[in-house]
Amino acid sequence: MNVPVFGTRFKSVNRSCPCPFCDHTDWCFFTHPDDPPMPDGSDGVLIYCQRVSGLKFGETITGSDGDTYVCVGNTSGGATVFEAVSQYIARHPNTKTAKELGGTGYVRGDVIKQKPFTVEKEIQPLSSEQLNRAYSIMVSMFKLDPEDREKLHRDGMTDDVIAFNQIVSLPEPDAYRFNNKKYKSVNPLRKDVGEKIRKAMGGSIEGIPGLYYNSAGKATIAGLGGILYPQYDLYGNIVAMRIGVKRRWKDDKGNDITKEEYEHAAAEAKAQGMRTNYVQLGKYMNLASYAEDRDALQKRIVKNRYLGGCRSGNHLGFYKSPGKADLEFIYITEGEKKAMIAADILNSIVVDVPGVNSHTLLYLDSDTPSPLSILKDHGTRAIIVAYDADKNHNEAVLKAQNGLVDALSEMGFGIAIAEWDEAKGKGLDDFLVNGGTIEYHFVRSCSF
Numbered sequence: 001m002n003v004p005v006f007g008t009r010f011k012s013v014n015r016s017c018p019c020p021f022c023d024h025t026d027w028c029f030f031t032h033p034d035d036p037p038m039p040d041g042s043d044g045v046l047i048y049c050q051r052v053s054g055l056k057f058g059e060t061i062t063g064s065d066g067d068t069y070v071c072v073g074n075t076s077g078g079a080t081v082f083e084a085v086s087q088y089i090a091r092h093p094n095t096k097t098a099k100e101l102g103g104t105g106y107v108r109g110d111v112i113k114q115k116p117f118t119v120e121k122e123i124q125p126l127s128s129e130q131l132n133r134a135y136s137i138m139v140s141m142f143k144l145d146p147e148d149r150e151k152l153h154r155d156g157m158t159d160d161v162i163a164f165n166q167i168v169s170l171p172e173p174d175a176y177r178f179n180n181k182k183y184k185s186v187n188p189l190r191k192d193v194g195e196k197i198r199k200a201m202g203g204s205i206e207g208i209p210g211l212y213y214n215s216a217g218k219a220t221i222a223g224l225g226g227i228l229y230p231q232y233d234l235y236g237n238i239v240a241m242r243i244g245v246k247r248r249w250k251d252d253k254g255n256d257i258t259k260e261e262y263e264h265a266a267a268e269a270k271a272q273g274m275r276t277n278y279v280q281l282g283k284y285m286n287l288a289s290y291a292e293d294r295d296a297l298q299k300r301i302v303k304n305r306y307l308g309g310c311r312s313g314n315h316l317g318f319y320k321s322p323g324k325a326d327l328e329f330i331y332i333t334e335g336e337k338k339a340m341i342a343a344d345i346l347n348s349i350v351v352d353v354p355g356v357n358s359h360t361l362l363y364l365d366s367d368t369p370s371p372l373s374i375l376k377d378h379g380t381r382a383i384i385v386a387y388d389a390d391k392n393h394n395e396a397v398l399k400a401q402n403g404l405v406d407a408l409s410e411m412g413f414g415i416a417i418a419e420w421d422e423a424k425g426k427g428l429d430d431f432l433v434n435g436g437t438i439e440y441h442f443v444r445s446c447s448f
C-alpha cells in the first residue's frame, strides 16, 4: 500500500516527544489527520515512523507509551504510518477494519497484540564538515565513466556543470567485478577507496553513509553501481551522495535478468491476474550502508546488516550555477540532476527537495535554524516553486505544493509557481534544455 501524503502540519519528533515505535528523537514525525478529520473537531495525531517497517495495514502494535496503535499505511519513502486504535475507530466508525479493531458493537477479541519492536542503537551520520571530507575523497578517486558522461550530455548537462558539481561514477561492487571478467571500469576497486577514506578519517568509517566493513574487516562502499551525484548543503559541504542507477532487472531471488525476461514474467503474471515478484530497478537512491536485517526482523528486532554502516537520511540539495548566482530569489524543484541543470541555465540557486513530500525539511522546527530561515537572513526574499509539469493532474504533487506554499506564506516569503507547457518537457531541466521560457504565476509578494 502506498500513501502519498497524510495529514497536515508536520512536526518532528524531539527529545521531549520521541517516536513511540523506535524511541528515536529525530527523523520520525507527527501530522494531524485531515481526511477524514477528527469527528469531534480535535487535532488528532498520525505518527510516521521512519525506522520500524514490515507492518501491514491493520496490524496493531504497542507503542513504548503503552498505547495500542494500528498501521494505517506505508509511504513510498519507507515510513510506516500509525494511528492510535481508538482514534482510528473514531475516524472510520463503520469500516471493516474498525470493527476488527473492536469498534462499537463488536467484541474486542481478535486483535493481535504483538510485542513492541526492539530497535538496536544506530550509528548516526557524522557532521556535515566531516562528511564533506570523506565524500570529497570519494569524488576525487572515482572518475566519470565515458558512457555515463555521454548519458549526461544527452540529458543536457555540459562538461562544466559535471565538473562543477563533481559528478563521478560508482563502479559495480568489487565482487561483481571479480565474477564478471568482461566488466571493465575506469575506476579503482571500492575497497581501495573505502580504505583510503578510513585512513583519512582517523581509522574509522563509522557515521559515513554508504561505507561499511566487509567480512574481511576492510572498509568498502555499499550500493548498486551508477552515477554518483553529490548533494550539497547550504554551505557547499557534500552531505550525501545520490546514485543514479542504471536500469536493471532482478528475479525474485535477486539475480540479474534481462529486460525481456522481466517483461515476459510480468506479462505471464498479468495473464493470471497477478503481479510478478521480479523487479525493475532504476532511477535514484541514496548512497547508504543501512538495510534491515531480515532474520532479526522476524524476531521483531530492527538492526542494520551492514557492519559499521548507517543511513543517509533525507537531505535537501543546494545547487549553484558555475557562474554567479543571486540569493534574492531561489528555485525549488525535485531531483538533483534537474536542480544542477536548472541552476546552470537559470543562473540561480536551485534547491532539490528529495521527494515532493520532503518539503518540510526546508522549514520544519528542530534544534537548529531551518534552511529557509538561514536563507532569509542572507537576503532571500522570494521562492519559485518548480515541481514537474504533471502536477496539474497529479494530486499528490499538487497537495505537496500547496503545503509548501502555505508554509512559505507563513514565513513571509514572496512566492511564484513556475508554469510551463508539458509538451516541451515534464521536468524543469528537460523544458529548459529544450529552450523553453518559464511563466511565473505570482502567489504573493514578500512581506518582510
Ligand SMILES: [Zn+2]
Residues within 6 Å of the ligand: 019, 020, 021, 022, 023, 024, 028, 048, 049, 050, 051, 052
Ligand atoms: Zn520512529
